[in-house]
Amino acid sequence: MALIARTPEPPYVAVIFTSIRATAGDEPYDEAGYAATAQRMEELAHEQPGYLGIESARNPGGLGITVSYWATERDAVAWKAVAEHLVAQRLGRERWYSQYRTRVASVARDYGA
Amino acid sequence: MALIARTPEPPYVAVIFTSIRATAGDEPYDEAGYAATAQRMEELAHEQPGYLGIESARNPGGLGITVSYWATERDAVAWKAVAEHLVAQRLGRERWYSQYRTRVASVARDYGA
Numbered sequence: 001m002a003l004i005a006r007t008p009e010p011p012y013v014a015v016i017f018t019s020i021r022a023t024a025g026d027e028p029y030d031e032a033g034y035a036a037t038a039q040r041m042e043e044l045a046h047e048q049p050g051y052l053g054i055e056s057a058r059n060p061g062g063l064g065i066t067v068s069y070w071a072t073e074r075d076a077v078a079w080k081a082v083a084e085h086l087v088a089q090r091l092g093r094e095r096w097y098s099q100y101r102t103r104v105a106s107v108a109r110d111y112g113a
Numbered sequence: 114m115a116l117i118a119r120t121p122e123p124p125y126v127a128v129i130f131t132s133i134r135a136t137a138g139d140e141p142y143d144e145a146g147y148a149a150t151a152q153r154m155e156e157l158a159h160e161q162p163g164y165l166g167i168e169s170a171r172n173p174g175g176l177g178i179t180v181s182y183w184a185t186e187r188d189a190v191a192w193k194a195v196a197e198h199l200v201a202q203r204l205g206r207e208r209w210y211s212q213y214r215t216r217v218a219s220v221a222r223d224y225g226a
Contacts (some may be wrong), residue, residue, distance in 0.1 A: 002176040004131050004214050014129060014218050016180055018117050018168050055131050057170040057178045063115040065170045065178040067129055073221075093226060101117050101225030105127050105218035108186075112214030113206060 005053025005069055010107045012052055013070040015079075019092070019100035020063055034096050037088050044084060050075025069107075076104060118166025118182055123220045125165055126183040128192075132205070132213035133176055147209050150201050157197060163188025182220075189217060 021034075038056075045051055050071035058064035070076040079085065092100065134147075151169075158164055163184035171177035183189040192198065205213065 002172060004133065004176070004212055007214075007216075010216075014127070014216060016127060016129065016220075018180070020117065055176060055178055057172045057176050059115060059170045060173060063117070063168060063170050065168055065180060067131070067178060067180075097226075099117055099226065101120075101223060103120075103123075103127060103220045103223040105220040107129075107216045107218040110214055110216040113212070 002056060004112070005055050005067075007052050007069050007107075007110070010109055012107050013073050013076045014105045014107050015068045015070065015076050016103040016105060017066045017068070017100065018063065018103075019066075019097045021058075021061070022096060022098045023061075030095060033091075037091065041085060041088050044082065045079060048075065048079050048082065051079075073104070073106070115169060117225070118168050118180075120165050120182050120220075120223070123222055125220050126186050126189045127218045127220050128181045128183065128189050129216040129218060130179045130181070130213065131176065131216075132179075132210045134171075134174070135209055135211045136174075143208060146204075150204065154198060154201050157195065158192060161188065161192050161195065164192075186217070186219075 042054055045054055045068055052069035052071060054066065054068045056064070056066040068079070070079065155167055158167055158181055165182035165184060167179065167181045169177070169179040181192070183192065
């Protein structure tokens, strides 16, 4: 089961990716390909320099939010440019998402329990 | 259905709230109270100065992510201190969440389609 990312003391970088899936009635839809790619991207992110963690949630059939955490802005930019990730981004734009937004943010403070 | 927040040009502030629900076997659980309070907090946030939008997703029975967007850090801090929100935060800590983390971040850039 997905857990809350164990990020270090701030500052660090958060990339907030919010998306709405294309609906099952749309063509091409490719649910299996989507799930496999999403999992592969999490594994691939984990191998990148500066990776700190990832959190992901999706309402059934609706909006999804994935937040990946990085040591520096440079690390976040480098992850966006990884070749296999570029292919996944293209498929996301062309096939899987009807709408999305990516926000790059600097985390100044955090707290929790 | 929840939509992607229509935030303005950066910079603005994102408050990333990641949580894991206490499980249904735990006492007290109070699913109805949780859902009503979550909806009320979204409505109340909407009325606050500097509110820009909110996005929320939860994996069934698992991790949830809510991101609220604010014009300034001061607006985000003021929202945390709203009396009715303080009550909800206490219930969250005591009853609804087994674990949570709040991260306050400054959005420097965004893009999407």
